[in-house]
Amino acid sequence: MIKKRISDILNGEVKISKFSDIQNEENKVYKIILDDKNNKVINLYVLQNVRIIISGHTCFSVLKNNHIIEELCFQSKDLIRKSLSFNKVLSKGYISLFPKKIKGTSFCLLQDVSQKRNYWHFLYDCIVKLRLVDNLKEINFDKILIPSTKQIFQKQIIQALNIGDKIIDCDGLNVIDLEKLIIADHPYWQAGNSWFEDTKQLPFWSVKFLRNKFVNLNSKKKFKKKIFIDRSESSSPNNQIHNLSEVKNFLSSKNFDILQFSYLNFEDQVSAFRNAETIVGAHGAAFANAAFSKPKINLIEIKQKDHNVTFDNIYEANDLNYKIWRIEANSEGKMFVDIKKLEKYI
DSSP states (O other), X not given: OHHHHHHHXXXXXXXXXXXXXXXXXXXEEEEEEOOTTTOOEEEEEEEEEEEEEEOSSSEEEEEETTEEEGGGOEEEETTEEOOGGGOHHHHHOOOOSSOEEEEEEEEEOOOOTHHHHOHHHIIIIIGGGGGGGTTOTTOOOSEEEESOOOSHHHHHXXXXXXXXXXXXXXXXXXXXXXXXEEEEOOSSOOTTSBHHHHGGGOOHHHHHHXXXXXXXXXXXXXXXXXXXXXXXXXXXXXXXXXXXXXXXHHHHHTTOEEEOGXXXXXXXXXXXXXXXXXXXXXXXXXXXXXXXXXTTOEEEEEEETTOOOOOHHHHHHTTOEEEEEEEOBOTTSOBOOOHHHHHHHO
């Protein structure tokens, strides 16, 4: 391929190394155990003088001395995390005429395009990694590499964390040269696995971290004790309710707030879940906010039978009384909600 040939001329042939091949006093790995459920080890890597390459929407690579470091790369296709053999830098090379150069120590929270667009992914794939350095006094960083700050919720979360002065918005960057890099394993998504399945492995510590950081945010809005999540504004065709007007009218008569969370700011989303005693809604990113719910509240998540993503660990980490109501999608790909059953559940 022409691009690969040009890449090899400009950059040299990219070779493969494992982290153990470069490990020394300057390039270290810390073994961190935060998971109070299964004691899973999360690796936190510290490296000097490295290059990050972002290839398209689903390929992220770390190179040192033109060697791609296998454990630090991320590549996926059709929401399956792939092995290094699918890495685009290896197959197609890369062009780097004007790389972004960053001095000091940078903590990398980058992964793929989902973090740029989706509220749930930004919180649970990106922001939770900040927890990994909380107890390591010997690790300090000047910069935080964020996939994007274009979305309003990203700006509001960064502001709530008071880290705006450290943020490097990497949206649109393809090649980044770093003096010192801190980077961690993915919190739950393992190589070779489907993201849909690995959401079952979401660690409790990530839920508790988000709760501790954000649960006390103040909102100017007041919300009812019972809320319904209306996700009809979502561009996703999945987990949409066929008889939505009927459901909303019924729940309104039962004194539910009808809320579309994509139109709420971050503080409002936190507050709505924190104050609610009953939550009903079709599966979607808004349920990320269950991290902020009080223990023992009632939560009913309506989900298509063939949809395998699970947020159960968020609910269990917070000790919620939750029910997953699975409904077969009709010929239009939507769920018909039986009002009599709904009345029993609430």
